[in-house]
Amino acid sequence: MRKYPNPMNPCVVGVDVLDRSLDNQGRLHSHRLLSTEWGLPSIVKAILGTNRTLTYIKEHSVVDPVEKKMELCSSNITLTNLVSVDERLVYRPHPENPEKTVLTQEAIITVKGVSLSSYLESLMANTISSNARKGWDAIEWIIQNSESALS
Amino acid sequence: MNSVGEACTELKREYDQCFNRWFAEKFLKGESAGDPCVQLFKRYQLCVQKAIKEKDIPIEGLEFMGPSKGKAENSS
Numbered sequence: 001m002r003k004y005p006n007p008m009n010p011c012v013v014g015v016d017v018l019d020r021s022l023d024n025q026g027r028l029h030s031h032r033l034l035s036t037e038w039g040l041p042s043i044v045k046a047i048l049g050t051n052r053t054l055t056y057i058k059e060h061s062v063v064d065p066v067e068k069k070m071e072l073c074s075s076n077i078t079l080t081n082l083v084s085v086d087e088r089l090v091y092r093p094h095p096e097n098p099e100k101t102v103l104t105q106e107a108i109i110t111v112k113g114v115s116l117s118s119y120l121e122s123l124m125a126n127t128i129s130s131n132a133r134k135g136w137d138a139i140e141w142i143i144q145n146s147e148s149a150l151s
Numbered sequence: 152m153n154s155v156g157e158a159c160t161e162l163k164r165e166y167d168q169c170f171n172r173w174f175a176e177k178f179l180k181g182e183s184a185g186d187p188c189v190q191l192f193k194r195y196q197l198c199v200q201k202a203i204k205e206k207d208i209p210i211e212g213l214e215f216m217g218p219s220k221g222k223a224e225n226s227s
Contacts, residue, residue, distance in 0.1 A: 015155075016155045016163065018210070033208070033210060056155075065179050066181075078208075
């Protein structure tokens with residue numbers, strides 16, 4: 001819930017909760033709207049014909065306090081005529097060592113009808129994969145900082 | 152972290168503080184009955200929904216999940 005801001009992903013500039021509820025199994029569902037600033041090189045922006053660098057993303061997360069599992073699914077809701085990025089992250093206890101957490105992260109990137117499609121696909125795949133590592137560093141940073149905030 | 156609507160950031164912070172406390176002290180410890188943040192959330196949501204309309208953000212799929220819809224919140 002306190003994922004942003006963190007020093008590893010300064011691109012997220014706005015987060016809002018749109019809806020939050022408990023289901024009948026006691027799991028917490030949240031729907032959030034995120035706004036991000038993409039650092040696209042200006043030549044890419046010129047070719048894409050877009051000046052919009054602010055992208056909006058919707059995220060649905062489910063926290064299960066009994067299984068200690070958190071799942072997040074997000075997809076972009078702007079720039080959808082150019083690209084779709086659907087990401088899914090699942091945090092769950094390690095099956096052999098419950099003191100550890102396993103993160104599984106998947107992303108499906110679809111670039112639509114643009115001449116730069118393979119460039120954009122690899123740019124996005126590389127960004128997502130390096131962000132995945134940063135995301136993990138971010139979680140560790142957040143844990144260290146949250147402990148001091150809660151004490 | 153700011154709200155997507157600049158004017159809503161303060162309302163968001165108040166709600167976030169309430170929620171974070173409930174989340175860490177109640178929800179994660181298995182006591183999810185009662186939501187102390189409903190009023191704060193409503194005020195914050197009014198602001199956010201207005202900002203979303205103003206900025207023309209396409210969240211059609213999520214609009215039906217506004218606070219006016221009856222939810223499964225355990226606040227009895």
